[in-house]
Amino acid sequence: MNRILIVEDEQTISRLIQVSLTRAGYECTVANDGVSAADLIEANDFDLALLDIMLPGLDGYDLLEYLRPMGTPVIFITAKSSVKDRVKGLSLGADDYLVKPFEVEELIARVEAVLRRTGRGGQTLTAFDVTLDLAERRVTCGGRDVDLTPREFALLEQLMRNRGAALYRDVLYERVWGGEMTDTRTLDLHIQRLRKKLNWHDKIETVYRVGYRLKKE
Amino acid sequence: MRFSEKLVCTILLVVVTFFALGGSALLYGDFRDRLSSMAAQEQTRHSMLCYTLENRILTLHRQGDPVTEEDLQGYVNELVTPDGNGPAQLAALFHTAGDAAGEAVYSCLPADWAADMLPGNGQETILRSGDTLWRVYCSALLDDWTLYTAYDLTEAFSARARSLQRFLLLEAAVVIGAAAAAAIFSRKLIRPLALLNRASRQIAAGNYALRTDVRTDDEIGQLSESFDSMAAAVQDKVAALELSVQQREDFMGAFTHELKTPMTGILGYADLLRSMQPDPQEQREAAGAIYHEAHRLENLSVKLLQLLHLDEEELQLEPISLDRAVTQAVKAARPALDQNEHARVEALSTGLWVQGDADLLCDLVLNLITNAAKAGPGKTITVTAQQVGRTVLLRVRDQGCGIPADQLARVTEPFYMVDKSRARKQGGSGLGLALCTRIAQAHGGTLTIESEPGKGTAVTVTLQAAPQPEQGGAR
Numbered sequence: 001m002n003r004i005l006i007v008e009d010e011q012t013i014s015r016l017i018q019v020s021l022t023r024a025g026y027e028c029t030v031a032n033d034g035v036s037a038a039d040l041i042e043a044n045d046f047d048l049a050l051l052d053i054m055l056p057g058l059d060g061y062d063l064l065e066y067l068r069p070m071g072t073p074v075i076f077i078t079a080k081s082s083v084k085d086r087v088k089g090l091s092l093g094a095d096d097y098l099v100k101p102f103e104v105e106e107l108i109a110r111v112e113a114v115l116r117r118t119g120r121g122g123q124t125l126t127a128f129d130v131t132l133d134l135a136e137r138r139v140t141c142g143g144r145d146v147d148l149t150p151r152e153f154a155l156l157e158q159l160m161r162n163r164g165a166a167l168y169r170d171v172l173y174e175r176v177w178g179g180e181m182t183d184t185r186t187l188d189l190h191i192q193r194l195r196k197k198l199n200w201h202d203k204i205e206t207v208y209r210v211g212y213r214l215k216k217e
Numbered sequence: 218m219r220f221s222e223k224l225v226c227t228i229l230l231v232v233v234t235f236f237a238l239g240g241s242a243l244l245y246g247d248f249r250d251r252l253s254s255m256a257a258q259e260q261t262r263h264s265m266l267c268y269t270l271e272n273r274i275l276t277l278h279r280q281g282d283p284v285t286e287e288d289l290q291g292y293v294n295e296l297v298t299p300d301g302n303g304p305a306q307l308a309a310l311f312h313t314a315g316d317a318a319g320e321a322v323y324s325c326l327p328a329d330w331a332a333d334m335l336p337g338n339g340q341e342t343i344l345r346s347g348d349t350l351w352r353v354y355c356s357a358l359l360d361d362w363t364l365y366t367a368y369d370l371t372e373a374f375s376a377r378a379r380s381l382q383r384f385l386l387l388e389a390a391v392v393i394g395a396a397a398a399a400a401i402f403s404r405k406l407i408r409p410l411a412l413l414n415r416a417s418r419q420i421a422a423g424n425y426a427l428r429t430d431v432r433t434d435d436e437i438g439q440l441s442e443s444f445d446s447m448a449a450a451v452q453d454k455v456a457a458l459e460l461s462v463q464q465r466e467d468f469m470g471a472f473t474h475e476l477k478t479p480m481t482g483i484l485g486y487a488d489l490l491r492s493m494q495p496d497p498q499e500q501r502e503a504a505g506a507i508y509h510e511a512h513r514l515e516n517l518s519v520k521l522l523q524l525l526h527l528d529e530e531e532l533q534l535e536p537i538s539l540d541r542a543v544t545q546a547v548k549a550a551r552p553a554l555d556q557n558e559h560a561r562v563e564a565l566s567t568g569l570w571v572q573g574d575a576d577l578l579c580d581l582v583l584n585l586i587t588n589a590a591k592a593g594p595g596k597t598i599t600v601t602a603q604q605v606g607r608t609v610l611l612r613v614r615d616q617g618c619g620i621p622a623d624q625l626a627r628v629t630e631p632f633y634m635v636d637k638s639r640a641r642k643q644g645g646s647g648l649g650l651a652l653c654t655r656i657a658q659a660h661g662g663t664l665t666i667e668s669e670p671g672k673g674t675a676v677t678v679t680l681q682a683a684p685q686p687e688q689g690g691a692r
Contacts, residue, residue, distance in 0.1 A: 101481035
């Protein structure tokens with residue numbers, strides 16, 4: 001499990017990131033100011049740090065100085081959206097730059113991309129005996145390859161990313177197919193095919209009037 | 218052509234012209250003096266010759282001997298023969314019989330001189346023969362004898378030529394010397410100009426802090442001084458411009474931060490709620506976060522609009538009862554007071570009236586009371602007012618946590634928060650004191666903050682006193 005440090009002085013946002021990343025399968029530590037973040041960095045070895053730039057105490061740029069010698073990848077999360085600020089952040093050695101307001105989906109995608117790029121994981125999702133390889137877009141079930149269509153793959157990814165949560169059908173549809181859901185049958189059909197291919201008849205649960213949920217282990 | 222070259226050329230032209238004029242005058246005068254001193258000598262010799270001849274003629278007359286041409290011829294010849302004493306001398310003796318033209322009895326004058334070129338009696342003239350100039354004198358003697366003498370002037374002319382040559386050499390030396398001196402001096406004179414030029418170029422290129430600093434008490438120094446004051450003015454303007462740009466950038470940066478942070482929270486939690494059914498506790502947390510962040514945005518927009526409004530419009534001030542404004546504010550502040558462990562407000566009735574806008578004044582007091590309540594939950598807030606001359610001092614004092622001295626100056630900046638996380642929890646936007654300062658300014662007053670960390674803060678607003686209106690007047 002990848003360990004991620006979240007440094008953000010706005011508690012609403014740090015909590016939001018923490019909740020979302022924990023659900024996506026990361027171990028999160030939160031610091032609300034620069035000094036406690038620096039202490040955490042010294043005492044721990046994180047796989048990734050999400051840094052706000054405007055922080056009380058040490059700012060994000062200072063923290064980057066702490067993190068760089070340790071080789072910890074960094075993503076800046078900030079309201080500063082000008083090209084100048086982005087260039088400054090990236091040229092100082094940040095691995096990515098995310099501008100507020102951001103969508104949680106995007107944040108997770110970028111976290112994964114950075115982890116993948118720096119060879120720190122983020123390539124695979126695992127649930128029960130199924131492993132989903134995001135880099136090679138391959139799914140194995142109990143060690144054997146399973147052929148999935150791109151839609152099925154995306155659907156499985158959504159379920160695995162949000163384990164234990166009941167996902168609304170329209171949102172699932174929106175995220176996998178894009179756009180408004182026109183008929184419910186398409187989604188239901190794909191779910192059935194996934195259940196069959198992975199032998200997950202009891203693992204993907206149907207939640208009444210909501211949608212589907214992948215059971216927690 | 219460079220200015221220093223122009224200067225050198227001009228100086229040289231002047232020097233050469235005046236030196237040539239002066240030298241010529243000197244040479245000419247010298248030459249004339251020489252000629253006239255020679256003339257005196259020549260006349261003496263001519264007169265001596267005349268005298269000797271006349272003497273001879275008179276002697277012959279006295280002895281009763283006839284005056285013969287041969288006799289005089291020989292005499293003249295003997296006299297004229299160079300004796301190594303003074304310049305060469307020529308002579309001619311003519312004898313005029315009756316009206317007939319004179320006949321040369323003796324002549325060693327050059328043959329190319331016609332008789333009519335020779336001067337008349339008592340006159341003199343200068344005649345040329347070959348390369349030599351002669352001055353010819355004429356005197357009529359006794360018995361129709363006429364004597365001509367001619368003296369060599371070559372010496373005078375060659376002396377003049379030698380002087381001229383010397384003068385030309387001297388002039389050349391003077392020109393070279395003057396050129397060198399002028400070049401050195403002009404470079405020295407031009408140096409400040411070159412400095413000025415270099416400095417002004419750099420200033421024009423954007424180095425506004427540079428000064429030309431040429432310290433001379435002439436026009437160049439004055440020019441440098443004017444240029445420096447111009448550069449200073451430009452620097453001030455540019456600095457002011459940069460400051461205003463910086464302030465706007467800071468404001469925009471803080472504003473986008475204040476805007477985007479709640480928006481991120483709202484978007485994120487709303488997305489969570491709409492995409493899945495979380496457990497009830499998470500659901501409550503998400504809904505709570507959305508509510509609080511939206512509230513923050515609303516708070517921000519209200520204050521921001523007030524600020525913009527204050528910037529746009531000139532206020533119509535009217536007499537306002539301070540007591541009424543404070544009472545109204547305390548009433549509006551009730552929720553904030555209750556939230557902060559029921560902080561109390563003590564506001565004494567003062568009966569003072571001020572020039573103001575009722576709503577804004579109420580907002581001002583409300584903001585100050587809310588701030589005070591947040592700073593010291595459960596403590597007492599005192600609102601006092603006193604009139605000093607034509608101004609009214611309105612003071613809101615709390616017993617709260619106070620403001621660190623180094624941050625006192627910054628708390629009135631928009632979006633500045635001493636303790637950001639505390640301000641957030643209490644729903645602060647960071648605009649309250651900025652707004653209060655603007656309201657005070659719009660009333661022609663000031664807002665000053667005194668604070669002691671741990672003991673409390675006192676905010677004093679100065680307002681213009683107004684006379685109490687007649688009954689039934691303004692509110």
